[in-house]
Amino acid sequence: MDAIPLFPYRLFFLYVEPISALAGAFYAAVRPTDYLVDLVAPTTSAYTRVAVDTPTRMSLFQLANLYLLFALNEHLVLSSTSSLKAWKRLLFCLLVADFGHLATMAPAGYEIFWNVSQWNAMAWGSVGFVYLGASLRICFLAGIGLRRSGGHTMSHAALRAKSGKSE
DSSP states (O other), rough: OTSSOOIIIHHHHIIHHHHHHHHHHHHHOOOHHHHHHHHHHTTOOOOOOOOOOOHHHHHHHHHHHHHHHHHHIIIIIHHHHHHHHHHHHHHHHHHHHHHHHHHHHHGGGGGTTOOOOGHHHHHHHIIHHHHHHHHHHHHHHHHTTSEETTEEEHHHHHHHHHHHHOO
16 A cells, blocks of 8 residues: 555545544534534624424434545545545545535635634534545646656556566
């Protein structure tokens, strides 16, 4: 797995981001009112604490389940392979999800995307942390910091095949 460096890629994608996703799952499922209030707090003070109705609670449980899927999928799939092809495919899918996640923040107003002085912990997680993850995914997909051979990012299997050795 040394074609994929510990810092920043393996550290972030195998541990930091999955743990963060688990925290998001917990918050959405166990503290739904706080989750909703904190979600819009950086852009409005009009939202007040109210009892979470059944459809909203169900939606937050579904969101928590997706955060759990994200965490398990990222950690278990990526930690089970050193294949750059597999890593790139999964990280591309998560990059698409990053852009989708950021798009869900648009109803809070476009200021949410740039006015960091107004961000609370939820905005740092929902926007700032997503910026970080998307940036690292873009760097990984571009091959920045990965072992190169002949100007191309190559997996160990490709390097062995090129040298005539089998896995």
